[in-house]
Amino acid sequence: MIGRLNHVAIAVPDLESASAQYRDTLGAKVNPPQDEPDHGVTVVFIELPNTKIELLQPLGENSPIQGFLDKNPSGGIHHICYEVDDILAARDTLKASGARILGTGDPKIGAHGKPVLFLHPKDFTGTLVELEQL
Numbered sequence: 001m002i003g004r005l006n007h008v009a010i011a012v013p014d015l016e017s018a019s020a021q022y023r024d025t026l027g028a029k030v031n032p033p034q035d036e037p038d039h040g041v042t043v044v045f046i047e048l049p050n051t052k053i054e055l056l057q058p059l060g061e062n063s064p065i066q067g068f069l070d071k072n073p074s075g076g077i078h079h080i081c082y083e084v085d086d087i088l089a090a091r092d093t094l095k096a097s098g099a100r101i102l103g104t105g106d107p108k109i110g111a112h113g114k115p116v117l118f119l120h121p122k123d124f125t126g127t128l129v130e131l132e133q134l
Helices: 015-025 064-071 087-096
Strands: 005-011 034-036 041-047 052-058 076-084 115-119 128-133
Touching (some): 005 064, 005 128, 015 041, 015 052, 052 064, 064 076, 076 087, 087 115
Parallel strands (some): 005 052, 076 128
Antiparallel strands (some): 005 076, 034 041, 041 052, 115 128
């Protein structure tokens, strides 16, 4: 069902500093920040030859990323994202197997302009998993 690794998301307390570290220290291609108000985050994508890194910073007072940063003040890996061909079919298969879909269970449009869903970390070895439709 899952396909290619789309990105690894890292929550950071300072998006500008983290972006500079990837750009200036590691020599990566760093895209400009983009606000994602529906998800409560500002994101920066770092393009690698085989995948992407997504840096996340809270956007607004009710950002779900803020709770993560409160527990991990230096930041850290927040989630991993896999591509799927059909997000609704993937959702239905996962639900039938007992996996929990976060939120309403209906896909939202993610930072790449494609439908996404998040899977409960307790169902996937403590890892928050995002699925993104190709």
